[in-house]
Amino acid sequence: MQRSNVGILGIGVHLPEHLRTNGWWPPAVVAAWQEQRARTPAPPSPRTEGMARVLAAMAQTRDDPFQGAVERRVMAEGAVACDMEQLAAEEALSRAGVDRSSIDLLLCHTTVPEQLLTNTACELHHRLGLPTDCFTMVTEGAAASFVMQFMIAEQMIAGGRARNALLVQSCSVTRLLDPSDPLSPLFGDAASAVVVGPVAEGRGILGARQCTDGRASRTLVASVRGGRWYDEGRVILHSADPMGARDVFLLAADRGKEVSDAALREARMSPSDVDFFVVHTGTPWFRQVMQEHFGLTSARSIESFSSTAYVFSVSIPLGLSLGEREGLLRSDDVVLLHGGGTGVTYGSLVLRWGR
Structure with missing residues (x-):
């Protein structure tokens, strides 16, 4: 495929101020996780080199109830995902040195939107004051979303449908966690934004x-x-x-x-x-x-x-x-x-x- 010199112009990241350390979970809950993991059936024998590497790594963290996580950020009570997205997007635009009037494509991955059956990217579009003809949509690919957004943006820019694109990602899953679940310490809240557009030949x-x-x-x-x-x-x-x-x-x-x-x-x-x-x-x-x-x-x-x-x-x-x-x-x-x-x-x- 012929590539078109579309690259990253600026990145913004927002991490909420509140830190939740491993001490937030009561010792009795952590002990219950360890008992639950001890009853987990043994994994199958590896069929490939890749599986062998994964199994070896999983074995090394088997006894750690927090699986290597030491702390995570948690959104403030009353905050919404779009608050984090806006802060990350403003930073990305500033770092890119790109005027928001030149953003023709807005792609958002909001892991936990506040509502269903609506294009939640439109609220961010409004908050940022983007042009009315900016193509705006939600993209859902879980942790693969940024790579997918980047590929879509490249083709939109290469096809002349956009000059610059703003790609936004947010994670606010701590509100969906059951504190008694062993999965609960493995997630945090954050947002990021990336401005992509034309770059020099070969980049x-x-x-x-x-x-x-x-x-x-x-x-x-x-x-x-x-x-x-x-x-x-x-x-x-x-x-x-x-x-x-x-x-x-x-x-x-x-x-x-x-x-x-x-x-x-x-x-x-x-x-x-x-x-x-x-x-x-x-x-x-x-x-x-x-x-x-x-x-x-x-x-x-x-x-x-x-x-x-x-x-x-x-x-x-x-x-x-x-x-x-x-x-x-x-x-x-x-x-x-x-x-x-x-x-x-x-x-x-x-x-x-x-x-």
Whole structure:
């Protein structure tokens, strides 16, 4: 595919002020999690090298009830997802140096919207004062959303339908957590925004691949346990298919390598060419396992799970922002992004960093 020099112009990140440490959960609840994990059936024998890597990493954290998370951010009472999205978007626009009148495409992934059956991106459009002819829509791809948004934006800009795009992601799942559930300490709240647009020749997106497998579509859902979101009872975040979720984890490294290799081939590059790697971080070991299995021997990366827990599609823009701030991500670096989302979708994108 002919690429069109579309890259990242600016990133904004918002982390709520309130910190929730592991001490927030009562010791009796934590002890119950450990007892529950002790009764978990043994995993199957690995069939591939990728599965073996995943199983080995899972075994290392089996006895940690918090799975490597030390703290996470939590939205203030009364705040809504759009509040975080607006703050992240304003920062991204400022860093990009782009006038909002030139934003022709707004794509939002709001993990937990306040209402259903409405385009919740429209409220953010209004708050930001974007043009009325700005193409505005919600994109749902869970943790894969940013990679998917970026691919859509590239084609809209390449096709002349947009000059610049604003891609927004938010995670506010702490309001859907059952504190007694062992999943509850693994998530946090956050928002990010990325302005993308034309960049210099040879920079921006160089290769991409996106895949879908709908056989395990209920691995992580927000609904009434045992029912649907509109059934009587409280809507909570949980796995409606634990065995399917386990299988998705076991296949994650192999699937990730498949799409990452394809994106690198399109970019006419090899794993050794990658300078910086970012992946959605649903566990503390996920980044390292993926990096090793992909053969990214020269790539730098950054760990954020311990301080933010899992923040869905915010993970990748957050990693890019932290990488720049820490001096790990530099102009002209070859960057590999990988995201996988419940449903299941998974995709990778290769770009050369800089404007």
